Structure formats: C-alpha cells, structure tokens
Amino acid sequence: xxxxxxxxxxxxxxxxxxxxxxxxxxxxxxxxxxxxxxxxxxxxxxxxxxxxxxxxxxxxxxxxxxxxxxxxxxxxxxxxxxxxxxxxxxxxxxxxxxxxxxxxxxxxxxxxxxxxxxxxxxxxxxxxxxxxxxxxxxxxxxxxxxxxxxxxxxxxxxxxxxxxxxxxxxxxxxxxxxxxxxxxxxxxxxxxxxxxxxxxxxxxxxxxxxxxxxxxxxxxxxxxxxxxxxxxxxxxxxxxxxxxxxxxxxxxxxxxxxxxxxxxxxxxxxxxxxxxxxxxxxxxxxxxxxxxxxxxxxxxxxxxxxxxxxxxxxxxxxxxxxxxxxxxxxxxxxxxxxxxx
Amino acid sequence: xxxxxxxxxxxxxxxxxxxxxxxxxxxxxxxxxxxxxxxxxxxxxxxxxxxxxxxxxxxxxxxxxxxxxxxxxxxxxxxxxxxxxxxxxxxxxxxxxxxxx
Numbered sequence: 001x002x003x004x005x006x007x008x009x010x011x012x013x014x015x016x017x018x019x020x021x022x023x024x025x026x027x028x029x030x031x032x033x034x035x036x037x038x039x040x041x042x043x044x045x046x047x048x049x050x051x052x053x054x055x056x057x058x059x060x061x062x063x064x065x066x067x068x069x070x071x072x073x074x075x076x077x078x079x080x081x082x083x084x085x086x087x088x089x090x091x092x093x094x095x096x097x098x099x100x101x102x103x104x105x106x107x108x109x110x111x112x113x114x115x116x117x118x119x120x121x122x123x124x125x126x127x128x129x130x131x132x133x134x135x136x137x138x139x140x141x142x143x144x145x146x147x148x149x150x151x152x153x154x155x156x157x158x159x160x161x162x163x164x165x166x167x168x169x170x171x172x173x174x175x176x177x178x179x180x181x182x183x184x185x186x187x188x189x190x191x192x193x194x195x196x197x198x199x200x201x202x203x204x205x206x207x208x209x210x211x212x213x214x215x216x217x218x219x220x221x222x223x224x225x226x227x228x229x230x231x232x233x234x235x236x237x238x239x240x241x242x243x244x245x246x247x248x249x250x251x252x253x254x255x256x257x258x259x260x261x262x263x264x265x266x267x268x269x270x271x272x273x274x275x276x277x278x279x280x281x282x283x284x285x286x287x288x289x290x291x292x293x294x295x296x297x298x299x300x301x302x303x304x305x306x307x308x309x310x311x312x313x314x315x316x317x318x319x320x321x322x323x324x325x326x327x328x329x330x331x332x333x334x335x336x337x338x339x340x341x
Numbered sequence: 342x343x344x345x346x347x348x349x350x351x352x353x354x355x356x357x358x359x360x361x362x363x364x365x366x367x368x369x370x371x372x373x374x375x376x377x378x379x380x381x382x383x384x385x386x387x388x389x390x391x392x393x394x395x396x397x398x399x400x401x402x403x404x405x406x407x408x409x410x411x412x413x414x415x416x417x418x419x420x421x422x423x424x425x426x427x428x429x430x431x432x433x434x435x436x437x438x439x440x441x442x
Contacts, residue, residue: 077360081360081361081362081363082362084360084362084363084367084371085367085370085371088370088371088374092374092378095378095382099382103385106389106392106393107389107392149361149362150362151361151362325415329415
C-alpha cells in the first residue's frame with residue numbers, strides 16, 4: 001500500500017490547525033471578551049477559566065509551525081519571510097497574552113491591573129485578527145514569484161478588504177466560542193451576564209459567517225473548484241451548517257456543553273473547508289499559477305516526510321493524553337483561591 | 342557562533358542563508374522590538390519578585406498524606422481545585438464560586 005505522504009502531511013497540518021482553532025479559539029475568545037467583564041472579581045474569574053489551559057492549547061500552533069517547517073519548508077520560508085513584520089506583531093501579541101495573565105493579579109492597584117487587563121484583551125484580539133487575515137490572504141493569493149519569494153507583500157497587500165473581513169470573522173467566531181466556554185465555567189450573576197454575551201456573539205458570528213461565505217463565493221474565483229472535483233466535501237459543508245444551527249438550539253435547551261461541542265465542530269469544519277479550498281496549494285501566487293507553492297513542489301524529501309509521520313504517530317497519543325489529564329484535573333466551575341491567577 | 346561563517350557547516354555560508362524578501366531594517370526593527378519587550382518584562386519581573394521578597398511567602402497548606410501515589414496525587418490536585426463535582430453539561434444550577442477577591 002503506497003501512502004501519499006505529501007497529502008498525508010497536508011491533512012495532518014489541517015488537523016493541527018483545526019485543533020489549534022478549537023483549543024486556543026476559546027482562550028483568545030475569553031481575551032476578546034475580557035473588557036466586557038466589570039469588576040476585579042469577574043476579570044479574575046475570566047482569566048482563571050483559561051489559566052491552566054491556555055499554554056497547552058497554544059502549543060498546537062507551535063507544532064503546526066514546526067510541522068510546516070519540516071514538511072513543506074519552501075512554503076514555510078515564503079510565508080514567514082514574506083509576512084515578516086505581521087508575524088513579529090503576532091509573536092508580540094502572543095507573548096503579551098500569556099504574560100498579562102501571569103502578572104495581572106500579582107499586585108493590587110487599578111493602574112497595574114488595568115494595564116494587564118487591556119494588554120490581555122488587546123493582544124488576544126490582535127492575534128485572532130492576524131490569524132484571520134493570514135487565512136484570507138492565503139485564499140486570495142499573494143505576489144509569489146518564480147523563485148518562491150514573496151516580494152512586495154507589504155501591509156497594503158496583506159490588509160485588502162477580503163482578508164480584513166476574514167480577520168473580523170475570526171474575532172467574532174472566537175468571541176462566540178469563548179463566551180460559550182465561559183458560560184460553562186462560571187456561576188451566579190456573572191454566568192447570567194455571560195448568557196447575554198453568548199447570544200450577542202452568536203448573532204455577530206452569524207452575520208459574519210453569512211457575509212464571508214457570500215463574499216467568498218462571489219469574489220474569489222476558483223474557491224469552489226475543489227468542492228466540485230470532490231463531491232463528498234459537500235457533506236462537511238452540510239455538517240458545518242447543522243453545527244452552526246445547533247448552537248442556538250443547544251443554548252436555548254439549556255445544554256451549553258453541546259453548544260460548545262457545536263461551536264468546536266464549526267471551527268473544525270471551517271478549517272477543513274479552508275484546506276479543501278487551498279488544496280493542493282499551500283501558497284497561491286497572484287502573479288502566475290505556475291508559481292503556486294503546493295504540497296508537492298514545496299515539500300521535503302519522502303524520507304523526511306516518512307520519518308516525521310512515524311514521530312507524529314508516536315507523539316500524538318502522548319499529547320492527547322496529557323491534554324485530557326489537564327482538562328480533567330481543572331474541570332468544573334472556576335474557583336478563586338490563593339493559588340489563582 | 343563558533344561555527345561562523347557557516348550556517349550549515351561546510352555546506353552553506355550564513356551570507357547565502359539570508360532571506361531575499363526581508364529587508365535589513367525589518368530585521369533591525371524586530372531585534373529592537375524584542376529587546377524592548379524583553380527588557381520591559383525583565384523589569385516587571387524584578388519588580389514583582391522584589392515585592393514578593395519584601396512581603397514574605399504566602400502560607401501554603403500542608404500536603405495531603407496520600408499525595409505520594411499516582412491516584413492520590415490526582416485526587417489531591419483535584420481537591421486543591423475544589424471543583425465540587427459541578428457538571429459541565431447542565432446549565433448553571435451550581436452554587437456560587439469560592440472566595441473571590
């Protein structure tokens with residue numbers, strides 16, 4: 001049995017990206033919602049809801065980047081060099097997101113805590129927005145030349161209307177995902193307020209979902225080409241719509257955990273649809289289709305991909321095990337005690 | 342650093358490994374950015390550390406005697422978190438959260 005290692009690694013990258021979106025999606029979403037929490041106690045509860053979990057969740061992004069580097073180095077090189085300044089901004093955002101949680105409650109004082117609260121919220125929002133912009137730019141195409149170099153990808157190119165729309169869509173999606181997670185983790189009066197956040201972010205998400213889908217179908221030629229070529233992918237589109245529809249249904253039935261599962265499936269489905277739209281390309285050239293970087297011309301050797309696959313198959317059970325243990329230990333509602341953030 | 346001028350020893354020089362699309366001022370900008378961020382965080386860290394040193398440690402609870410077995414370790418960690426067995430699948434009927442600040 002011959003395995004197409006390039007296709008396998010494209011799929012695995014998709015799994016890692018989907019995992020990251022589902023896991024850090026709610027961490028970043030809590031950050032986006034942080035300014036709406038009033039009062040020191042509520043803000044501490046929000047930070048502590050993701051306190052033990054956010055670091056392990058962010059690791060999925062690191063693995064995605066590492067896997068991209070090892071499996072498709074030419075695409076990694078083109079993307080990370082071409083997007084240099086935005087990626088440096090992204091790194092700063094991720095640094096401040098984590099650090100602000102650690103430092104915020106270490107000292108009393110409104111100036112101290114206010115600074116870290118805004119750093120947390122701003123960094124989370126910026127990171128989410130940049131992720132969405134990157135996805136949007138990947139779909140639209142970038143000035144990738146014959147040598148696989150991304151020249152002239154300045155901010156004016158990266159922040160075109162469609163990528164900015166996808167960036168805003170990402171913020172809305174993660175805000176909704178984060179609000180459902182918070183509803184599961186809180187009690188009492190705060191939880192009642194979060195219930196309103198859930199509904200508001202859901203409708204904001206729905207607005208951007210419909211708008212982005214419409215704009216993608218209308219303005220991005222070729223976005224549905226792969227869906228026609230592989231008709232079974234329409235099943236995922238249908239499941240995606242059902243998952244989105246189940247979110248308000250589960251919330252109004254008083255089953256928020258199923259709403260959380262549905263929003264997780266929604267994010268995973270979006271990642272899948274993004275992968276199907278791109279395949280077999282990784283970076284699309286707006287200059288000439290011959291310059292596309294795809295899973296075959298941007299890849300490492302077959303031997304490398306094979307060794308990587310073996311290591312990944314050994315490593316994934318470990319990652320899933322420790323993740324399950326951490327989520328199990330910190331299950332239940334947020335309790336603030338002397339060890340809290 | 343002792344391997345200069347090679348970035349891959351005997352196979353590629355550092356000057357050949359430069360990215361063609363990243364300008365020198367972008368790289369300098371990112372070095373300065375990281376330098377500033379690290380200095381800021383270092384200063385904050387020293388400040389918080391000094392504050393802890395001045396005020397002394399917080400009282401820690403005595404470790405549970407069962408904490409030396411694997412099951413006991415998970416149990417005492419769980420007790421530390423004091424989740425109280427709240428269900429994640431039912432909407433908020435749980436009692437209010439613990440000692441907030």
